[in-house]
Amino acid sequence: MKTSNPVLSQLGRAAERERAGAYGAYGPGGAPGYGPAGYDQPYPSQAYPAAPPAVRPMTIDDVVIRTVALLAITALSAAAAWVLVPDGLAFPLVIGAALVGLVLGFVISFMRMANPVLVGVYAVVEGTFLGLVSKAFESFYDGIVLQATTATFGVFFLMAILYRARVIRATPKFARVMIAVMTGLFAVMMINLVLALFGVNTGLRDGSPLAIGFSLVCIVVAALSFVLNFGEIEESVRMGLPQKYAWTAAFGILVGLVWLYLEILRLLSFLQDD
Template sequence: MSLLNYKTSNPAFSPGVWKGYSSSSNKMSLSGVIFKTLFCLILVGISTWYVWDLVHKGIDVKWYTSLGLLAAIVLSILTSYKHKWAKFTAPLYALSKGFFLGGFSAYAELQFEGLPMKAVGVTIVTFFIMLILYKLKIINVTSRFRSVIISATVTIMIIYLISWILSFFGISMKFIYGTSWFAIGFNIIAAVVASLALLLDFDFIDRKINRVPKYMEWVATWGLLVTLIWLYIEVLRLMKKFAIRF
């Protein structure tokens, strides 16, 4: 199979993002991706803490979270099409997403003390479990496996997009965001798919080490952030639903 036809559920690792970079002399390294990912996670933490602190001071952070989410979407689009800008857009994406996560997490903390930190812990543990499963080849990333995860991811994102659009018309999709067993089941599926998407990302990055230019480490970092943040959001939503129901 041509590497340029290799697929993943994460848009950050779509073929178009990586096409035509094999001739560079300064190549992407695993250590570079790890360092940049840790750096961006620190940025996420800083902006998250800032908005979190505002919430606990009684300040309305609606605009922080909304603009943070909007900025993250715009920066993701820029990163997808302007790869050499990734050294700027990836850190800015991390900061923007942190603004969203700060409000999202702080409100969860106000409802259920300690819940966000538990979700962070679950996300970290899940990340390393997926990494071990990938490295030990306990789960093989086959063509069929990729197709299933890609299809599931696209379906989930379409459902979220539709629910977001409907919210502007005052229509709430309680069968997704409520605490019914169906809503909990949907959340569990979404969290599992987000976890398995990490395997596809690991595999794709592994195939690109020493094959693409150094600046693409920032694109890889952005891609991992997309999946990790999605996983954290799903885990926190699921834990909130269980806390409310039980």
């Protein structure tokens, strides 16, 4: 099956070879001709059905279950960090969690790792980061965390509805544009962070009209990134990728939700300052 994603194509071919190798050459009792391995069956009346694949392909339900599990881990970690971490340790822990989360995110994304333990660790790290950041924002803006959480899931479900209705499609052109835009935004944010460490204010995160505009752009792009996730999940299911890759799909959704939540949280703080 053709796909615009070369990585998925490669994984799909590997999955086909894995499934093909799961069929035996002999039937019960050693009878030849078992399964679709190409052996002649001398006794057609005693032919046996093909053996089931050793690796079950992923389904949409697999992705949903794993996404809910990762969100639960993230929420529990966030709540634990909010309640248990002393204020004096909050800042260094936020920096550490941000760096570890960034490294883990890159490793899982670029190596296409479908390890549930590694993805679970990422959810714990991100939950710790979000819990401490949310606590800091809530101390200045009462109720902002609930507002940001509600808005985040509202945007996510809206994008799911629009994708389901085929209002927005993950076409190859759309994917290329989105990847270019997200790469550019990430580069801008990293440059802005480095400059901020040296005391340079670019105006992108200080609550100015420029900062509000930049946050709006990030929110729109983060919302549209779910279309890429949904499209990749559909292709993965259609190509019969192994069930383990449902963890990779769930990881992608979690990354988008974290980014969207942080941008909405920041935008709400800007608006309340005004």
